[in-house]
Amino acid sequence: MAKFAPKRGESSGTAVMPAGAARFVDGYLAYLLARASHLVSAQFHARLPEARLSVAEWRVLCTLSDGDRLAVGALARFVLHKQPTLTKILDRMARRGWVKRAASEADGRIVLVRITAAGRRKVAPLLAAAKRHEADVLAGSGGAEAEALKAVLRDLIARCAADSMPTPPALSKRLRTR
Amino acid sequence: MAKFAPKRGESSGTAVMPAGAARFVDGYLAYLLARASHLVSAQFHARLPEARLSVAEWRVLCTLSDGDRLAVGALARFVLHKQPTLTKILDRMARRGWVKRAASEADGRIVLVRITAAGRRKVAPLLAAAKRHEADVLAGSGGAEAEALKAVLRDLIARCAADSMPTPPALSKRLRTR
DNA sequence: GTCCAGAATATGACTTTTCATGGATCGGCG
């Protein structure tokens, strides 16, 4: 079966695509990342509803599953949502007893979020399922190839995250002196 | 500057992360893809509001920019949205004159969508900007490395798309015979 | 000590997306 065989109707109508000419999106990195991300996750996400979890809730739980506490804003960046969105997600999750909020002792503005024992029980089987699903997706590629892909992605992430960092303290100080 | 330096507050509180132990999410392919996709696109997406475009509208226009017509459902899969969502996006875009709907002559159920001249004018400068942005993101990696990454992503996409394909006609026929 | 700019989170109005469903059409089969 051809790997790029169009889905039903995908090329219907009067599509005129010269053999050699790829679509814009097929060569555009941002789109390939978005589509790969979407498809790779889709199969796993399809199993979340039966666990009564939304995608965002799953991401919160597996991010917190390592045990440390995170500020709301920091957690929001991890789960790829805006802070007000996460606040509302945390409200639901706290009501259900999966996470707990506590004011930071060091800084009164910060609210630290941690996973509860119930949250851990909720997420444990899903973490295992996620690992199995990843293995399935990567089956056929060697382990080295998979690690190489992850390394490239981590590099991309680091590079873009650096760009989107808020102005560093040292510089903002200088800026304030106009 | 350390590439993985935590953002302000990212490690505040009582985080206890042994040096060697990576977070679950740092080793999880689906998360790395989601985060890379999110961050790579973020900088470009930040420039869409000034062009009065939403992310979804941008994706519709650049997908259609190659000139062929697509069915609503097929287009929805391209732009990574559900079909009802796309129908509403297309309503807005058609009102603004960027796309046009037309019934398929071959199949009365299908509505084919194509970009208009106005839509083309709208998206042209953005296509150029997108290419420049991609070049910026990939600056520092060789062209060969970038192509390799894209090839891996296309492979992932092809593999997952095959899995999520609706049951092939031949098989569904067999299934119907219970 | 007081002031003030800036940071972190919460809240409410608003917009966007999704789910469930309905109407229309197609294709195959008796």
Added chain:
DNA sequence: CGCCGATCCATGAAAAGTCATATTCTGGAC
């Protein structure tokens, strides 16, 4: 032909996300 399951798109109610803003707190300047 006429039926029947399946496919495709549109619609309306419900859910989720976002923007702008309010509130509380911090840390440094004066």
